[in-house]
Amino acid sequence: MPHSVRAVVARAKGEPVTVETIQVPDPGPGEVLVAVQECGVCHTDLHYREGAINDEFPFLLGHEASGIVEEVGEGVTNVAPGDFVILNWRAVCGECRSCLRGRPWYCFATHNATQKMTLDGVELSPALGIGAFAEKTLVHSGQATKVDPAAPPEVAGLIGCGVMAGLGAAMNTGNVGRGDSVAVFGCGGVGDAAIAGSHLAGAHTIIAVDIDDRKLEIAREFGATHTINSSAEDPVEAIRALTGGNGVDVAIEAIGLPVTYEQAFYARDLAGTVVLVG
Ligand SMILES: [Zn+2]
Ligand SMILES: [Zn+2]
Structure with a gap:
């Protein structure tokens, strides 16, 4: 059953962001549902709101986060429910021309969750494929990296971007x-x-x-x-x-x-x- 959670959404270019109740699907194959603990505010979130990245509004902002894995979809082996993870926006494909040349940091086909999170039935565009200004978010398993649970969540989350x-x-x-x-x-x-x-x-x-x-x-x-x-x-x-x-x-x-x-x-x-x- 989808999860109704509160989230920060940029509905239109340059407009103030709003707190909305969004729908987050249960994780499908290869996907992970993460209960977000902390999320940094990055300048890129502002770029999204200003329409400087693309025009795919509404955006679910936030992409520099840590949290606890709540559920995993079929075939996920790298993380399990209860794991403390940081989220990253470079889950590399291993198959594109850059990955095949041994340069995964330039991957042209990074993985994100396949299913969409929605607001009033409208598909949301998660910032950098993450969308972590939300109580829960759905990501590809490769975007969730297990870290030492002793790390403070507000510090660990910063590793994912800045x-x-x-x-x-x-x-x-x-x-x-x-x-x-x-x-x-x-x-x-x-x-x-x-x-x-x-x-x-x-x-x-x-x-x-x-x-x-x-x-x-x-x-x-x-x-x-x-x-x-x-x-x-x-x-x-x-x-x-x-x-x-x-x-x-x-x-x-x-x-x-x-x-x-x-x-x-x-x-x-x-x-x-x-x-x-x-
Ligand atoms: Zn960032
Ligand atoms: Zn690649």
């Missing part, structure tokens, strides 16, 4: 290594995760750039060795001054603005790498 995006940008795409210098533009959730990833990878100089001193202070807690408030000084010049005039080995842009794309480009060493995440 943490993997930022950490991956530094450790995988940027290939930050021991002794590298790194600059991270934008110290929100993704930027801070990129700083943490650079720190884990052994970077010796990690320069955080933002226009908010409060965020720059927090960036230090994640491993930033230097901070630059780009509303007070030119970040490109400041980064060059901190790197012997050369620029950083890896410049990571975690905002999504043309001006910071340009700054990241000019702040890198000529033999360096620019990673655009924002």
